[in-house]
Amino acid sequence: MENLSTGIEGLDMLMDGGYPKGKSILVTGPPGSGKTILALHFLHRSCKEGKKCIMILTRELTEDIISQSQNLNLDLKPFLKSGQLSIRNIFEDKMNKIKSVSKFGKGLCAVDTDIIEYLNSMSPEVDVVVIDNIGVMAISHDIREFADEFSSISIILLKSGCTSLFVMDEDSYDLTHRLTGYMVFGLLRLTTQENFSSGRTKKYLYIEKMRNKAVPVKYSLFDITPDGLRIITGMK
Numbered sequence: 001m002e003n004l005s006t007g008i009e010g011l012d013m014l015m016d017g018g019y020p021k022g023k024s025i026l027v028t029g030p031p032g033s034g035k036t037i038l039a040l041h042f043l044h045r046s047c048k049e050g051k052k053c054i055m056i057l058t059r060e061l062t063e064d065i066i067s068q069s070q071n072l073n074l075d076l077k078p079f080l081k082s083g084q085l086s087i088r089n090i091f092e093d094k095m096n097k098i099k100s101v102s103k104f105g106k107g108l109c110a111v112d113t114d115i116i117e118y119l120n121s122m123s124p125e126v127d128v129v130v131i132d133n134i135g136v137m138a139i140s141h142d143i144r145e146f147a148d149e150f151s152s153i154s155i156i157l158l159k160s161g162c163t164s165l166f167v168m169d170e171d172s173y174d175l176t177h178r179l180t181g182y183m184v185f186g187l188l189r190l191t192t193q194e195n196f197s198s199g200r201t202k203k204y205l206y207i208e209k210m211r212n213k214a215v216p217v218k219y220s221l222f223d224i225t226p227d228g229l230r231i232i233t234g235m236k
Contacts, residue, residue, distance in 0.1 A: 001212055004128070004163050005049070007041030007074075010231025011205070014220060016213050019186065023211075024154050024164045026180050028173045029190030033203060034222070035167045036060070037072065037229050038188075039130045042165055044074040047084050051127035056115060057089045058136045072228045088118060116149065119156045129157055129164045134180070135172025147179050154183055186210040191219070205231070 003017035012018045019025050019042070027035050039055075046053050057065065065087070069076040079085035115131070122129075131153075138146050157164040168180060181187045187209040193202045204219040221232040 004042075004051075005045045006038070007043075007045030008038070008229055008231065010220075010222075011038075011229075014205075014207060014216055014231065015210060016215065019163055019165070020210075020212070021163050022158070022161045023185035024157060024166065024183075025186040025188065026166045026168060026184040027188045027190065028168045028170055028181075030170045030192060033170075033190035033192050034224050034229050035169075035190060036065075036068070036132055037224060038190075039132055039165055039167055040065075040069050040072065040074045040076070041228055043076060043085065043128065043130055044069065044079075046128045046163075047076070047079040050084075052123070052125050053079070053085045053128040053130070054122060054126055055085065055087045056118070056129070056131045057087065057091060058131070058133050059091050060089075060132065062087050062089045062092065072226070074228055090115065116152050116156065119153060119160075122160070124160065126160065126162055129162045130167070131164070132167035133169055133172075134166045135168040138172040138176050143176055143179070146176050147183075150180055151183060181209065184209075186213075 002021040003012075003015075003019060004021050005018045006012055006015065027038055029035050043053050043055060055065070066077055066080070076085055080087065119129070134150065134153075137149055141149060154164075166180070166184065173180065186207070189206045189208050191204045191206065193204065194200075195202065203222050203224065205222050206219045207215040223230050223232055
């Protein structure tokens with residue numbers, strides 16, 4: 001099976017080469033655990049290797065993501081300028097539409113942007129799609145609707161041959177009864193462990209699921225450094 005590098009050397013080793021090409025991977029964890037940073041590593045490496053990438057944001061501001069990438073030496077701005085990377089900000093689009101229609105008394109539902117429609121119209125040349133955070137769909141849909149929409153998104157990306165990375169907050173993952181974990185090819189869970197006596201927090205990564213791959217059945221300790229995420233060691 002062909003792989004795409006995660007952009008993190010230690011993680012590529014743990015995953016027997018990286019993310020399976022053309023498959024969907026879910027990354028979940030609590031706030032501050034490093035989910036978006038992991039996604040930035042993947043986008044930066046994919047762009048450097050000449051792949052055409054799309055990032056869909058549902059809550060973060062575009063300028064905040066760009067700033068974060070620059071602070072971690074994973075600068076995405078050059079790829080945006082060259083057109084190799086496109087960022088579609090659903091949240092900002094929604095807010096702009098609300099402003100334009102508010103005088104007519106229309107609410108949020110009238111201007112909700114359809115991710116599925118956007119993905120259906122994307123170029124067949126796209127290699128990589130990152131959606132951060134897919135969990136917002138859990139707020140406006142019941143579980144059955146969420147499952148149907150997530151399944152539709154996954155199928156579109158699978159048929160297009162894209163390698164896709166879904167970022168989902170832990171609360172939304174639990175709220176939807178962890179359905180997304182069954183619907184993706186691979187699942188990475190990030191966790192944090194607080195030590196109140198030392199005042200330090202340890203971060204762990206667990207490859208809970210990766211079809212057709214021999215992955216370690218253990219938690220791996222990692223750290224977030226000025227250069228991004230770094231795998232330190234494994235733990236039984």
